[in-house]
Amino acid sequence: DGGITQSPKYLFRKEGQNVTLSCEQNLNHDAMYWYRQDPGQGLRLIYYSQIVNDFQKGDIAEGYSVSREKKESFPLTVTSAQKNPTAFYLCASSNDRSGELFFGEGSRLTVL
Amino acid sequence: KNEVEQSPQNLTAQEGEFITINCSYSVGISALHWLQQHPGGGIVSLFMLSSGKKKHGRLIATINIQEKHSSLHITASHPRDSAVYICAADNTGNQFYFGTGTSLTVIP
Numbered sequence: 001d002g003g004i005t006q007s008p009k010y011l012f013r014k015e016g017q018n019v020t021l022s023c024e025q026n027l028n029h030d031a032m033y034w035y036r037q038d039p040g041q042g043l044r045l046i047y048y049s050q051i052v053n054d055f056q057k058g059d060i061a062e063g064y065s066v067s068r069e070k071k072e073s074f075p076l077t078v079t080s081a082q083k084n085p086t087a088f089y090l091c092a093s094s095n096d097r098s099g100e101l102f103f104g105e106g107s108r109l110t111v112l
Numbered sequence: 113k114n115e116v117e118q119s120p121q122n123l124t125a126q127e128g129e130f131i132t133i134n135c136s137y138s139v140g141i142s143a144l145h146w147l148q149q150h151p152g153g154g155i156v157s158l159f160m161l162s163s164g165k166k167k168h169g170r171l172i173a174t175i176n177i178q179e180k181h182s183s184l185h186i187t188a189s190h191p192r193d194s195a196v197y198i199c200a201a202d203n204t205g206n207q208f209y210f211g212t213g214t215s216l217t218v219i220p
Contacts, residue, residue: 040212042114042210042211042213043200043210059185090153090155099143099159101145101157101160101200105154106152106153
């Protein structure tokens with residue numbers, strides 16, 4: 001079955017450490033996104049990519065980095081520069097023709 | 113002001129009740145999405161619509177483009193419908209604006 005796989009589901013990090021969240025899709029979608037979800041707020045866009053080897057900053061990109069070396073993969077690195085990294089992170093992709101959105105199961109990051 | 117506003121924020125219903133969740137948006141859209149998020153966190157797409165009405169089982173979504181308003185209805189609600197329902201406006205070019213969600217609890 002086609003879909004989006006995020007890993008790990010839960011992650012604990014010490015302050016000052018970088019951590020990378022994985023996102024893989026087998027839907028053959030060009031567009032991929034990373035969102036952050038905090039209680040009481042809508043999903044906020046961190047980064048998005050519309051094609052391999054290209055990506056753009058979203059509304060809250062500071063302290064995050066991404067790469068898009070393959071169509072299937074869009075990993076997100078939460079760097080030590082991110083001041084408040086504890087959150088739920090969602091990866092998504094969209095069908096370029098229909099516009100339909102697909103989401104992964106999310107990764108919950110806790111900084112200790 | 114948020115581009116997408118949902119109401120109510122929280123909703124508790126008895127099993128069997130008819131439920132309505134509302135979404136208003138202020139941006140131009142190519143489509144409006146209704147999403148469902150279960151306690152585990154994963155999100156699934158329920159509907160994508162750009163006009164009129166769509167129905168899937170007990171769920172119905174409507175949109176009024178002129179009024180920039182959409183509603184999600186659940187008929188004969190069931191405890192398994194308990195989830196957070198999120199409205200998202202697709203502002204063309206793969207840019208999405210999300211509401212803060214409506215947390216629905218259906219009591220047996």
